[in-house]
Amino acid sequence: MDAAADAGRPVPWQEAVIERIAQQTARVRSLFLRPQHWRPFTPGQHLDIRLTAPDGYQAQRSYSVASAPAEEGVYELVVERLDDGEVSPYFHDVAEAGDAIEIRGPFGGHFAWQASDGGPLLLVGGGSGVAPLLSILRHRALAAPDVPALLLYAARGWDDLIARDELLRRDEAEAGFDLVLALSRDRPRRPQDAGRRVDAAMLGDALARLGGPPRLTFVCGANPFVEAVTAPLLDLGLDPATIRTERFGG
Amino acid sequence: MVTRGFTGRRPASEVADRIPPGQSLTADFPVLSAGPTPRVSLEDWSFTLKVGPRPVKRWTWEAFNALPQTSVTRDIHCVTKWSKLDTPWQGVLVDDLLTDAGIEPPTPFTLAHSFDGYATNVPVADLVGGRAMVATHYDGRPLTPDHGGPARLLVPHLYFWKSAKWINGLQFTERDEPGFWELRGYHIYGDPWREQRFSGD
Ligand SMILES: Cc1cc2nc3c(=O)[nH]c(=O)nc-3n(C[C@H](O)[C@H](O)[C@H](O)COP(=O)(O)OP(=O)(O)OC[C@H]3O[C@@H](n4cnc5c(N)ncnc54)[C@H](O)[C@@H]3O)c2cc1C
Numbered sequence: 302m303d304a305a306a307d308a309g310r311p312v313p314w315q316e317a318v319i320e321r322i323a324q325q326t327a328r329v330r331s332l333f334l335r336p337q338h339w340r341p342f343t344p345g346q347h348l349d350i351r352l353t354a355p356d357g358y359q360a361q362r363s364y365s366v367a368s369a370p371a372e373e374g375v376y377e378l379v380v381e382r383l384d385d386g387e388v389s390p391y392f393h394d395v396a397e398a399g400d401a402i403e404i405r406g407p408f409g410g411h412f413a414w415q416a417s418d419g420g421p422l423l424l425v426g427g428g429s430g431v432a433p434l435l436s437i438l439r440h441r442a443l444a445a446p447d448v449p450a451l452l453l454y455a456a457r458g459w460d461d462l463i464a465r466d467e468l469l470r471r472d473e474a475e476a477g478f479d480l481v482l483a484l485s486r487d488r489p490r491r492p493q494d495a496g497r498r499v500d501a502a503m504l505g506d507a508l509a510r511l512g513g514p515p516r517l518t519f520v521c522g523a524n525p526f527v528e529a530v531t532a533p534l535l536d537l538g539l540d541p542a543t544i545r546t547e548r549f550g551g
Numbered sequence: 552m553v554t555r556g557f558t559g560r561r562p563a564s565e566v567a568d569r570i571p572p573g574q575s576l577t578a579d580f581p582v583l584s585a586g587p588t589p590r591v592s593l594e595d596w597s598f599t600l601k602v603g604p605r606p607v608k609r610w611t612w613e614a615f616n617a618l619p620q621t622s623v624t625r626d627i628h629c630v631t632k633w634s635k636l637d638t639p640w641q642g643v644l645v646d647d648l649l650t651d652a653g654i655e656p657p658t659p660f661t662l663a664h665s666f667d668g669y670a671t672n673v674p675v676a677d678l679v680g681g682r683a684m685v686a687t688h689y690d691g692r693p694l695t696p697d698h699g700g701p702a703r704l705l706v707p708h709l710y711f712w713k714s715a716k717w718i719n720g721l722q723f724t725e726r727d728e729p730g731f732w733e734l735r736g737y738h739i740y741g742d743p744w745r746e747q748r749f750s751g752d
Pocket of ligand 1: 362380385388389
């Protein structure tokens with residue numbers, strides 16, 4: 302694994318240019334970063350970013366890489382705007398294509414999936430927690446399209462869905478991939494989707510759709526979301542050792 | 552490298568020197584865990600002190616809670632970049648565990664083990680002399696499961712992944728053996744003031 306291969310070698314900060322910014326939803330944008338030295342990574346890993354004020358004050362945060370490792374040279378980050386936040390509003394209100402920031406990584410050796418890990422894969426994301434799962438899905442389509450995967454994706458409404466068109470297209474085009482949407486404040490648009498928060502019944506249906514117990518389950522989002530998903534998964538009999546979580550804060 | 556247009560939000564000057572490099576102050580209590588929160592009942596709970604593979608003392612929940620209780624208020628620092636000041640804990644100092652077991656530390660290193668299979672390594676020097684405890688209470692209340700309840704290690708001067716949640720034992724080891732995160736690229740020691748986040752830092 303990357304982490305083991307890197308053991309003991311320092312990973313330096315480096316400059317990355319914001320090549321492009323894409324508005325995903327009203328509160329979420331994707332930033333496409335081109336670093337001086339792009340490092341390969343395992344889908345699920347995150348980058349550390351560092352911003353420096355004129356007086357030398359610095360702020361650091363972590364953001365999951367949403368792009369696939371096959372997109373060499375760039376890292377896509379998906380940043381949700383927290384109105385009272387220090388760093389995420391910078392990416393929404395100030396950052397422009399052509400600006401440079403500092404990055405380090407990618408890091409993280411547990412919330413990560415490579416083709417040799419196999420499946421079936423159950424992916425459960427809440428809000429911007431879908432970011433590392435996008436990387437896994439994009440990689441899966443290229444590297445292991447036979448691995449069955451289901452993404453249960455929770456958002457407030459239809460217009461809050463990150464990468465919505467891509468996910469709907471993958472659901473149509475990719476035989477082994479299923480998308481189920483849980484919209485807490487909106488009506489479902491498709492028969493398999495639900496107009497409520499993720500609950501035990503929805504998770505049970507997702508497991509039935511996958512057609513077998515997942516080899517690995519990845520759950521990502523704010524901590525209350527991760528707790529609300531993993532508790533019923535344990536009740537449904539999943540082996541805790543197969544469930545990996547990433548908690549964004551809150 | 553100055554980031555164009557970034558001014559940032561500085562911590563109040565009276566607390567600024569308590570925040571290690573790269574960390575931000577939070578009023579919340581975020582959660583970092585690799586997996587689901589395990590369910591640990593107090594009937595099944597126990598804590599075992601081992602020297603290598605050999606158990607030397609085991610406490611039930613009842614016996615553990617009969618040990619001398621200590622309260623501390625400490626600043627804590629999570630590798631995911633948040634720091635929280637003046638967090639109030641209560642539990643049993645590692646010193647008091649050793650006294651009750653009637654042993655002196657037999658080796659310079661330990662691995663803390665947890666109910667979910669997690670392990671993390673901490674040198675003995677960082678556990679004794681009042682520097683660490685097995686905490687059962689936070690802010691006057693029993694520790695909640697998502698924060699590591701019934702009991703977690705508290706080694707506040709190291710990054711918080713060293714403060715193993717759902718702890719069920721402490722094992723003395725001859726060598727400094729990497730634990731769960733340390734095998735996955737994180738720093739073997741984890742001093743927030745030297746920003747030892749990742750192996751190689
Ligand atoms: C490994 C890892 C990967 C991450 N990946 C992503 C990602 O892909 N996209 C992304 O948008 N964010 C991601 N985050 C969260 C990100 O690092 C920042 O915490 C987030 O952008 C808020 O930073 P801020 O400076 O704007 O807010 P801050 O000023 O740091 O915080 C404002 C308040 O909001 C709370 N908070 C932090 N995050 C959240 C949240 N997600 N929901 C609700 N409250 C929160 C904080 O505890 C604080 O009280 C990730 C975090 C980790 C640890």
